[in-house]
Amino acid sequence: MSTTERKRRPSGRITLNEVAQAAGVSPITASRALRGERGVAAELVARVQLAAKELGYVPDPAARALASQRSAQVPVLVPLLSNALFVDVLEAVHSTLQPHGFQTLIGVTHYDPEQEEQLLKTYLAHRPAGLLLTGFDRTEAARQLVAKSGVPCVHLMELTQASGVYCVGFSQHDAGHDLTEHLVQRGRRRIAFVAAQLDPRTMQRAEGYRACLRAHKLYDPRLELLSPQPSSIRLGGELLEDLLRTRPDVDAVFFCNDDLAQGGLLAALRLGIEVPGRTAMAGFNDLSGSDQMVPPLTTVRTPRSAIGTASAQMLLSLMRGEKPSNNSVDLGFELTVRGST
Amino acid sequence: MSTTERKRRPSGRITLNEVAQAAGVSPITASRALRGERGVAAELVARVQLAAKELGYVPDPAARALASQRSAQVPVLVPLLSNALFVDVLEAVHSTLQPHGFQTLIGVTHYDPEQEEQLLKTYLAHRPAGLLLTGFDRTEAARQLVAKSGVPCVHLMELTQASGVYCVGFSQHDAGHDLTEHLVQRGRRRIAFVAAQLDPRTMQRAEGYRACLRAHKLYDPRLELLSPQPSSIRLGGELLEDLLRTRPDVDAVFFCNDDLAQGGLLAALRLGIEVPGRTAMAGFNDLSGSDQMVPPLTTVRTPRSAIGTASAQMLLSLMRGEKPSNNSVDLGFELTVRGST
DNA sequence: CTGAAAGCGCTTACAG
DNA sequence: CTGAAAGCGCTTACAG
Numbered sequence: 001m002s003t004t005e006r007k008r009r010p011s012g013r014i015t016l017n018e019v020a021q022a023a024g025v026s027p028i029t030a031s032r033a034l035r036g037e038r039g040v041a042a043e044l045v046a047r048v049q050l051a052a053k054e055l056g057y058v059p060d061p062a063a064r065a066l067a068s069q070r071s072a073q074v075p076v077l078v079p080l081l082s083n084a085l086f087v088d089v090l091e092a093v094h095s096t097l098q099p100h101g102f103q104t105l106i107g108v109t110h111y112d113p114e115q116e117e118q119l120l121k122t123y124l125a126h127r128p129a130g131l132l133l134t135g136f137d138r139t140e141a142a143r144q145l146v147a148k149s150g151v152p153c154v155h156l157m158e159l160t161q162a163s164g165v166y167c168v169g170f171s172q173h174d175a176g177h178d179l180t181e182h183l184v185q186r187g188r189r190r191i192a193f194v195a196a197q198l199d200p201r202t203m204q205r206a207e208g209y210r211a212c213l214r215a216h217k218l219y220d221p222r223l224e225l226l227s228p229q230p231s232s233i234r235l236g237g238e239l240l241e242d243l244l245r246t247r248p249d250v251d252a253v254f255f256c257n258d259d260l261a262q263g264g265l266l267a268a269l270r271l272g273i274e275v276p277g278r279t280a281m282a283g284f285n286d287l288s289g290s291d292q293m294v295p296p297l298t299t300v301r302t303p304r305s306a307i308g309t310a311s312a313q314m315l316l317s318l319m320r321g322e323k324p325s326n327n328s329v330d331l332g333f334e335l336t337v338r339g340s341t
Numbered sequence: 342m343s344t345t346e347r348k349r350r351p352s353g354r355i356t357l358n359e360v361a362q363a364a365g366v367s368p369i370t371a372s373r374a375l376r377g378e379r380g381v382a383a384e385l386v387a388r389v390q391l392a393a394k395e396l397g398y399v400p401d402p403a404a405r406a407l408a409s410q411r412s413a414q415v416p417v418l419v420p421l422l423s424n425a426l427f428v429d430v431l432e433a434v435h436s437t438l439q440p441h442g443f444q445t446l447i448g449v450t451h452y453d454p455e456q457e458e459q460l461l462k463t464y465l466a467h468r469p470a471g472l473l474l475t476g477f478d479r480t481e482a483a484r485q486l487v488a489k490s491g492v493p494c495v496h497l498m499e500l501t502q503a504s505g506v507y508c509v510g511f512s513q514h515d516a517g518h519d520l521t522e523h524l525v526q527r528g529r530r531r532i533a534f535v536a537a538q539l540d541p542r543t544m545q546r547a548e549g550y551r552a553c554l555r556a557h558k559l560y561d562p563r564l565e566l567l568s569p570q571p572s573s574i575r576l577g578g579e580l581l582e583d584l585l586r587t588r589p590d591v592d593a594v595f596f597c598n599d600d601l602a603q604g605g606l607l608a609a610l611r612l613g614i615e616v617p618g619r620t621a622m623a624g625f626n627d628l629s630g631s632d633q634m635v636p637p638l639t640t641v642r643t644p645r646s647a648i649g650t651a652s653a654q655m656l657l658s659l660m661r662g663e664k665p666s667n668n669s670v671d672l673g674f675e676l677t678v679r680g681s682t
Numbered sequence: 683c684t685g686a687a688a689g690c691g692c693t694t695a696c697a698g
Numbered sequence: 699c700t701g702a703a704a705g706c707g708c709t710t711a712c713a714g
Contacts, residue, residue: 013690013691015690015691015692016691016692016693017691017692025700025701026700026701026702027691027692027693027701028693028694028700028701028702029699029700029701031692031693032693032700035693039699039700040699040700041699041700044699044700058462058466059466059691059692060407060466060468060690060691060692061403061466061467062402062403062404062406062407062412062467062468062690062691062692063403063407063690063691063692063693063706064691064692064693065403065692065706066401066403066404066407066690066691066692066693066705066706066707066708067691067692067693067694067705067706068692068693068694068706069693069694069706071403081422081428081431081432082425082428082629084423087422087423087428090422091422091449094449103463105446106447108432108435121399122444125399125400125401125402126402126403127401127403232629233629233630233633234629234630234632234633237633259629259630262630263630263633266630266633266634266635267633269610269635270635288423288573288574288575288600289574289575289600289603289604289607289630291575292574292575292578292604292607292608293607294607294610294611354706354707356706356707356708357707357708357709358707358708366684366685367684367685367686368685368707368708368709369684369685369686369709369710370683370684370685372708372709373684373709376709380683380684381683381684382683382684385683385684400707400708401706401707401708403706403707403708404690404706404707404708404709405707405708405709406690406708407689407690407691407692407706407707407708407709408689408690408707408708408709408710409690409708409709409710410690410709410710
């Protein structure tokens with residue numbers, strides 16, 4: 001193995017130049033051949049690819065990003081990693097983008113618009129190829145940053161009427177409505193809504209709940225228990241106890257997320273509250289374990305993997321410069337009725 | 342705002358050059374001032390910082406990486422995101438590295454050495470500043486890649502006797518041993534070990550379990566139920582049912598992870614199996630919800646946030662070129678006894 | 683303590 | 699279809 005002599009600051013790395021020399025072409029041609037650009041003689045492409053393989057050439061992403069003013073990175077900003085929901089979305093995004101040579105970067109906002117803005121600043125400096133954001137709720141500055149950057153962007157989890165804004169999700173409002181309607185159909189009349197975190201999507205579900213109960217003349221604001229604390233199994237139990245203390249006549253509880261609902265179910269078990277006999281309980285998202293609860297939890301199955309896949313595909317087409325026919329893709333949801341209601 | 346005229350391929354971006362001009366210094370000085378390098382007159386530093394702030398200058402990471410042959414990226418490779426364990430580690434790593442200007446990159450290996458090797462190849466091409474890997478179990482090629490790159494690397498979750506290898510974790514073997522010992526002390530004699538995934542750390546816990554039972558002359562290989570399937574709440578229930586069908590005399594079950602144990606507990610509830618009356622049950626990791634189970638789950642609390650923080654700190658010192666006094670940091674674990682045993 | 687020159691490894695126009 | 703030149707925006711030695 002010959003140690004190639006370089007003038008200064010040798011990095012030890014195989015460069016495009018060396019590949020080009022080995023293949024007997026110019027670096028430009030090698031670059032084009034390796035990137036699969038059209039209009040290079042098939043024979044040269046083969047020679048370059050062979051040389052690259054033999055030398056173990058790996059393109060330098062930094063050099064590439066600097067020269068082309070665009071990296072292969074796609075930041076995905078999610079509120080949390082502790083909600084399985086977002087992990088599923090991320091997995092799907094990653095496996096869709098990966099084969100196309102794009103690298104998924106995970107950013108966690110903790111539901112904090114300031115943190116999101118900061119992340120956006122950092123990531124945008126990296127000249128990302130595309131951007132995936134959760135929902136529409138962010139600071140005006142963040143919105144401006146994205147717009148000015150010109151980086152293609154798709155929003156996750158929600159829908160919009162606005163044009164020129166791309167998103168993939170489902171109607172949080174309708175899902176909240178339909179689950180409530182199910183409880184009403186089951187004969188429940190004092191249906192509580194118990195929520196934590198109170199992020200925009202949770203509040204959209206709350207609106208669906210309200211709309212449904214108002215239509216049935218069953219709405220009672222005192223049946224809403226809204227906690228800004230982070231959602232957790234433990235909190236679900238605590239909130240259920242709070243609720244039953246102040247409103248012992250409640251005959252159904254709609255928890256805004258399955259972790260709360262699981263906690264509620266476990267608390268009921270501990271307290272000897274019959275479910276669904278005395279109180280029906282339902283959750284949201286169909287998280288892991290909900291089908292194993294005693295009784296199994298009625299919930300809304302949300303298409304999170306599909307959202308990840310579809311949003312990544314939409315972003316791929318935007319990055320190619322195409323204009324998707326539908327800018328707001330509705331992937332729906334599925335009411336999943338089990339023993340708890 | 343004046344549009345600065347540039348020769349060609351204008352990126353619209355504020356460059357170091359413009360900051361330097363505004364501050365009336367050379368770009369080199371501006372660079373040094375902004376990076377906080379020693380040996381720049383305090384007054385110049387102030388002028389440069391002011392100019393940078395006023396112009397809204399954000400350094401280009403690609404240019405920086407290319408020129409310095411080192412990026413600010415720190416890839417962290419974990420097996421899964423669906424185990425809260427790793428999410429906690431990641432969060433801690435991220436918050437430790439962030440203030441020092443390093444960017445955490447999350448890579449998911451799915452417990453697959455081939456995938457890990459591929460990720461390593463990709464990430465190493467980015468000239469990372471440091472590397473965080475889960476455990477020691479990987480392909481020889483992966484090991485070589487890391488070694489040859491010279492990138493500082495810290496291993497998570499396990500300990501080692503080897504010198505020159507850096508790691509932060511706890512003894513999986515001892516944790517498995519101690520939990521088993523607890524069950525023995527509780528008077529249990531037919532103690533099963535139920536595991537899924539069967540990754541290296543799970544098998545180290547199995548070894549601890551075996552060592553303990555052998556010492557008590559209670560070891561019986563037929564009490565081990567090892568499934569290669571991915572760990573989940575649902576699987577825990579299924580495995581418990583399998584176990585009790587073939588070994589109805591079992592009086593305690595050590596599940597290798599809390600999700601399995603939670604599933605086991607729920608299945609017991611469904612089947613009317615008294616816990617701990619007929620069968621004691623214990624898990625591992627003290628995941629969310631374990632304290633809310635009925636009965637609450639005995640488990641081993643593992644220091645995952647601490648592992649994230651300590652490993653990131655160790656990496657920071659390695660990246661500074663320091664040599665940590667202790668290359669294998671043992672953060673211990675805590676037996677957490679609750680109602681299920 | 684400060685700076686002019688060169689270089690990091692690639693791609694973008696511009697020619698031919 | 700192929701290539702010589704210039705440039706992306708920064709930092710690394712080397713001087714002084």
